[in-house]
Amino acid sequence: MSDTLDRLHAVVEGGLGSAPPLEELRRRVRRSALTRRAPVMAALAASVVAAVVIAVGHRPTNSRVVPSALTHAVTEGVTPKGWSPVAWRNAEVSVPDGWQVPLGQSFSCGTPADRLWLNPGLSMAGCPNVVDKAPYAILRPLLPGTYPKEHWEIVNGMTVYSNTRIRDGQRTLYEYVPSLGVELQMAKAPGTTAGAVESRILGSLSYSPRIVALEKGPVPEVPDGWRRLSFEGLTLEVPPRDGKPMTYSRYPAQACGPYPTMGDWVNFDTDTKYFGGAPSCVPGGWSAGAWSRAGSGVEVDAVPGRVALGTRFPVLGACSTIHGLRVCPYTAPAYDVLDVRVSGGHLPHAFLVQIGLAGTGMTARTILHSLRKA
Amino acid sequence: MDFEEWYRAAHPRVLAALVAYCGDYSAASEATDEAFVRAFSRWARVGAMASPAGWTFVVARNVLRRGIARSARNLVAWSHQSSDGSPVAVDESARVEAALEVSRALGLLTRRQRDVVVLYHGFDLTQDCVAELLGISRSTVATTLLDARRALGLRLEQKGETCV
Numbered sequence: 213m214s215d216t217l218d219r220l221h222a223v224v225e226g227g228l229g230s231a232p233p234l235e236e237l238r239r240r241v242r243r244s245a246l247t248r249r250a251p252v253m254a255a256l257a258a259s260v261v262a263a264v265v266i267a268v269g270h271r272p273t274n275s276r277v278v279p280s281a282l283t284h285a286v287t288e289g290v291t292p293k294g295w296s297p298v299a300w301r302n303a304e305v306s307v308p309d310g311w312q313v314p315l316g317q318s319f320s321c322g323t324p325a326d327r328l329w330l331n332p333g334l335s336m337a338g339c340p341n342v343v344d345k346a347p348y349a350i351l352r353p354l355l356p357g358t359y360p361k362e363h364w365e366i367v368n369g370m371t372v373y374s375n376t377r378i379r380d381g382q383r384t385l386y387e388y389v390p391s392l393g394v395e396l397q398m399a400k401a402p403g404t405t406a407g408a409v410e411s412r413i414l415g416s417l418s419y420s421p422r423i424v425a426l427e428k429g430p431v432p433e434v435p436d437g438w439r440r441l442s443f444e445g446l447t448l449e450v451p452p453r454d455g456k457p458m459t460y461s462r463y464p465a466q467a468c469g470p471y472p473t474m475g476d477w478v479n480f481d482t483d484t485k486y487f488g489g490a491p492s493c494v495p496g497g498w499s500a501g502a503w504s505r506a507g508s509g510v511e512v513d514a515v516p517g518r519v520a521l522g523t524r525f526p527v528l529g530a531c532s533t534i535h536g537l538r539v540c541p542y543t544a545p546a547y548d549v550l551d552v553r554v555s556g557g558h559l560p561h562a563f564l565v566q567i568g569l570a571g572t573g574m575t576a577r578t579i580l581h582s583l584r585k586a
Numbered sequence: 587m588d589f590e591e592w593y594r595a596a597h598p599r600v601l602a603a604l605v606a607y608c609g610d611y612s613a614a615s616e617a618t619d620e621a622f623v624r625a626f627s628r629w630a631r632v633g634a635m636a637s638p639a640g641w642t643f644v645v646a647r648n649v650l651r652r653g654i655a656r657s658a659r660n661l662v663a664w665s666h667q668s669s670d671g672s673p674v675a676v677d678e679s680a681r682v683e684a685a686l687e688v689s690r691a692l693g694l695l696t697r698r699q700r701d702v703v704v705l706y707h708g709f710d711l712t713q714d715c716v717a718e719l720l721g722i723s724r725s726t727v728a729t730t731l732l733d734a735r736r737a738l739g740l741r742l743e744q745k746g747e748t749c750v
Contacts, residue, residue, distance in 0.1 A: 216691040216738050217707045223606050223685045224708035227598025232619065234590050237626050324610060350612075397612070 290368060290416045299420040299569045300328045300351050300547040301528060303392040306416035307331065307349070308409070313547065327352040328547055330413075347409050350397040359388035359395070367417050385410055389417065421573025422550050425580055426529050426541055432578045442586040443512050445560045449582035451575060512565050535584035550576050557585050587638075589629050596639040597622060602685050603708045604646050607700055609689035611682055613650060621646035640709050640719050647701070691738065699734035702727055 291297050291306040298305060298313055307313070311331040330349040364373045373388040387396040396417070398410040434449045441450055531540040536557040541550065548569050555562035565583070567576045600621065604614035621642045625632045632638045692700050698720075705716045706727070713731075717724045 216688065217703070217735075219684065220606055220688050220692070220704065220708050221710070223681070223688050224599050224603045224704075226602060226681055226684075228602040228605060228611075228681055228685060229598055229615070231594045231597030231622075234593065237593070237623060 290418050292412055292416065295412075295416065297416070297418075298328070298330065298547055299422060301353070301392075301394060301543060302420050302423055303351065303389065303394040303396075304416075304418045304420045305330075305349070305351070305396065305413055307413065324352075326543075347398070347400050349399070349410075349413055352395050352397070354388055354390065354393050354395040356390070359386075359390075367414060370417065372414070372417070385414075387414055387417075392417075392419065421569040421571065421576060422529075422541075424573030425550050425567065425569070425576040426532075428532070431581045432574060434578060434582055438578075440582075444563075445586050446512065446554065446563050446565075447582075447584055447586040448512075448565075448579060450579060512563055534581055537583055537585065539580070539583065550580070552580065554583060559585055587633050589626065589633065592633070592638060593622060593626070596642065599709070600639055600643050600646060602681070603643050603704050604650065605682065605685040606688040606692060606708065607647065607704050608650055609686055609693065611686075614646075617646040617649040618642075620649045636715050637709065637711050637719065640705050640711050640715065643705065643709065644701075644719050695734050695737055699730055699737065702730045703734045706731060 295306040295308050298307060307330050312329075314329050314332070328351040330351070332348045332350075359373055360375050361373050363375065364371055366372070367389075370389055370391050373390075375386040375388075377384050377386070382399055384397055384399040387398070389396065396414070398413060400410060435451075437452050438449045439452065441448055526543050527540050528543040529541040531538060533539070537554050537559065538556040540553045540555075542553060543551075546566075550567045550569055552565050552567070553562060554565055567579050569576050597618065601615060601618045604618055605611050608614055624645055625638065625642045632641055635641050692703065695703060701720055702716055705711050705719060706713065711719075713724050713727045717727045720727075
């Protein structure tokens with residue numbers, strides 16, 4: 213007991229970092245005061261911005277703008293050569309091949325689960341090392357109205373607001389993307405020049421294939437050669453797997469990861485790799501070299517406990533009815549995966565269905581719209 | 587008390603306490619910055635308090651609970667270097683880890699217990715001072731400290747049993 217309290221005392225006494233220059237503090241206080249006292253000036257400034265925007269032909273907006281997904285929602289060709297796209301929630305960015313992409317809950321030190329780490333360092337304690345292991349990036353949900361709007365630019369057709377901070381020699385860029393509902397943080401290592409990596413990551417920012425899969429519109433036809441699968445009363449169509457058999461897997465109980473379970477669980481997986489992207493049950497935390505990307509397959513879970521856990525995540529997008537089934541997309545803790553909860557329609561029970569988001573999202577859309585009661 | 591002198595000494599302490607409190611360095615640093623902006627603009631009153639650092643910690647904690655929303659609303663490009671302009675990453679890494687390690691232990695406590703423990707043990711404040719900052723009675727502070735110690739003690743016992 214006293215050890216913890218002693219360490220707390222030592223941590224506070226030792227402190228962290230150094231105070232920002234006082235001049236910056238004064239400037240910020242002046243700015244806050246101006247903001248409070250001069251709404252007319254704010255309106256005037258907004259008018260000026262609007263005029264400039266009209267003059268250059270762009271229109272920044274905070275409203276969620278989802279383009280016609282079936283035609284061009286996913287900006288193709290923005291992934292640099294030798295890089296790979298990572299889809300998370302409604303956003304997609306690309307990162308250099310070889311970067312590790314662990315989920316927040318992959319770390320053993322209570323890191324918030326609602327964010328995705330791109331190439332973090334790993335401390336001895338199993339925490340993300342955010343101090344001297346840059347370059348790294350973080351994707352996290354963007355709360356409306358929580359970001360500064362002084363600086364903005366148009367990236368792949370989307371308005372991106374930006375901000376920069378330097379703390380203890382480490383420069384961090386904050387990019388706020390209201391139309392995707394995400395915040396992208398990027399840090400570069402102390403002593404290195406600013407960089408190309410950050411601007412290329414930002415340049416790869418795009419809509420997730422998830423949006424294509426979920427947007428209302430024409431239902432795609434199931435291509436020739438696809439297979440119809442049934443599992444405990446639910447049926448769906450899946451792409452061919454080059455002769456590889458569909459796998460039914462039995463996993464042991466797991467106490468960590470996105471879906472902790474109390475007992476064994478069974479699912480089927482049409483993909484060749486384990487879904488979920490990041491390792492999530494590594495004793496002592498995440499370790500390097502252990503993540504795999506989801507492909508174009510499907511994983512269906514029917515274990516009541518896992519389905520119930522899936523409903524804890526907030527719905528992200530609109531629920532819809534597909535062949536009489538209620539399908540609700542939710543905020544998947546994993547990446548490269550569209551997670552939906554399927555229920556109703558006289559199904560024997562609810563299902564969690566995870567669909568890989570490889571490609572443009574049209575494959576996932578086709579699989580999603582093939583769901584029906586067996 | 588001179589603000590600048592106090593500010594240079596107190597900022598690292600408040601940031602460390604907040605990281606230990608919440609376990610999120612990024613969120614803690616933003617909330618700490620915002621709290622010091624407020625301390626600066628109210629310095630005549632804050633500077634006369636028994637513990638300006640304790641007050642600033644409580645403000646930062648409140649900012650944190652509101653999800654940084656209000657701090658970010660007025661955020662402008664704000665950058666700074668270490669005092670001599672050189673990176674201080676190596677020592678800093680160990681200190682961040684130490685703070686995060688403490689935050690894991692404190693994670694077993696209730697929110698109020700953490701408030702009281704960080705102010706009382708982290709900032710070395712008296713129970714009267716903690717009570718004033720949190721707007722609760724001294725007896726509540728004493729009881730909460732007792733409960734917190736018990737919770738941390740229970741945790742160690744459980745850990746010992748598990749290891750056996």
